[in-house]
Amino acid sequence: MRILWRPFGFSRRLLKVESCRITEAESLSPLAWASLIQKLSRTPGIFLLDQRKIFSTMPEIETNQRDSELFSPPSDVRGMTELDRTAFKKTITIPVLKVRKEIVNKLMRSLKRAALQRPGIKRVIEDPEDEESRLIMLDPYKMFTDDSFEKGELSILKQLNVSPQISKHNLELTYENFKSEEILKAVLPEGQDVTSGFSRVGHIAHLNLRDHQLPYKHLIGQVMIDKNPGITSVVNKINNIDNTYRNFQMEVLSGEENMMTKVRENNYTYEFDFSKVYWNPRLSTEHSRITELLKPGDVLFDVFAGVGPFAIPAAKKNCTVFANDLNPESHKWLLHNCKLNKVDQKVKVFNLDGKDFLQGPVREELMQQLGPLSKERKHSVHIVMNLPAKAIEFLSAFKSLLDGQPCGSELFPIVHCYSFSKDANPAKDVQQRAGTVLGISLEACSSVHLVRNVAPNKEMLCITFRIPAAILYKNQTLNGDNHEDPPIKRQRTDKDF
Secondary structure, three states: OOEEEOOOOOOOOOOOOOOEEOOHHHHOOHHHHHHHHHHHHOOOOEEEOOOOOEEOOOOOOOHHHHHHHHOOOOHHHOOOOOOOHHHHOEEEEEEEEEEEHHHHHHHHOOOOOOEOOOOOOOOEEEEOOEEEEEEEEEOOOOOOOHHHOOHHHHHHHHHOOOOOOEEEEEEEEOHHHOOHHHHHHHHOOOOOOOOOOOEEEOOEEEEOOOHHHHHHHHHHHHHHHHHOOOOOEEEEEOOOOOOOOOOOOEEEEEEOOOOEEEEEEOOEEEEEEOOOOOOOHHHHHHHHHHHHHOOOOOEEEEOOOOOOOOHHHHHHOOOEEEEEOOOHHHHHHHHHHHHHOOOOOOEEEEOOOHHHHHHHHHHHHHHHHOOOOHHHOOOOEEEEEOOOOOHHHHHHHHOOOEOOOOOOHHHOOEEEEEEEEOOOOHHHHHHHHHHHHHOOOOOOOEEEEEEEEEEOOEEEEEEEEEOOHHHHEOOOOOOOOOOOOOOOOOOOOHHHO
């Protein structure tokens, strides 16, 4: 007989029923069976499947929830603020199968389902009582008795002359056997959010801890170093990003205080002092997306260039690049990274305020690009403005930026402007705010791309549009000269949110 346990409602507790054997005499006794069935029928959550001599519990619980039962640190580590690795020792009982050592490799291929799948724990260990044998660790949630093997597994065991008898083995778990999220879940107050994710910047792990996690910050930092190879320093942001230089104050929670780091993104190498510049590894896809829009020969103006994640790939694509950043440290590392990636001859680097850059070097270059010979020009001009907290405000610099008569509108610059939004309709919100600054409606002539979710109810977006002649040139009207803007290829609009 087999007993199947299934959780009712929202309950996920594991029903613990001792496995037992029914003797041959008992199996022939109708009274014994009747008594057993009567007892089990009064137990909530028990289903009688078939009358066989062996029965066991079969918890149908997801793997992560199962592991939290057996493979969790000792309960007495709760509240620990200074990491004590020795406190994480715990002994659990695991089912094992004894086999001859020469057939282990052949047998393991057939026991993938039954074998223990747990990172950091060997699935095959030496038999302390027999040096010619090995013990195969089995999944304690699948393997209860000899009868837990499937037909195919039993067939292989029979072919290899292996007894299906399951034994018990006491396994000692230590700090090394637990995952970082398991350790932090056991240490932090019960029911509180656990920090297991972080941004990796070279050898640095960057966390954004919440208030309830701060008493455990140094322990969290040490766990992150222990459980993530290559991480030697863990920092926590202690203020918001400074909108002037786009950096933030940070506290070293654990490890070395060296903030000089090297990162590899989209096959390019960047070096910088992370404590003094802005770098976000979560923007890798966006850097690549913009680069893919460019064609060899195009011109790119990067208004808030940072250390070069837009400028350098564009230069490698044989674009002409003008890159600017107000932060002196970013400017220094931008120059360094251009040389490091061998594009220093293709990038003109500036250390100006964004508005001064637009009304100075950008204006001068656009006057040439859109001058009398511009009709012969086949390349495009792109302007990237990646300062989400304030970039929309800088759009006013485009008003009446150029003198003279406009050329064909298909040659006008294409702007990629980034912004945050907490609006219920973030795409429409960004279009309206950008349009308000420019004094026009952008809803019919722009596209909006969702870059990433920054926080609950906060999105980062990129609005792309071609600057109209009526905005870019002095003495132009919105309806004048039939300089209509060709539509920008649609990426994602408010209907997509």
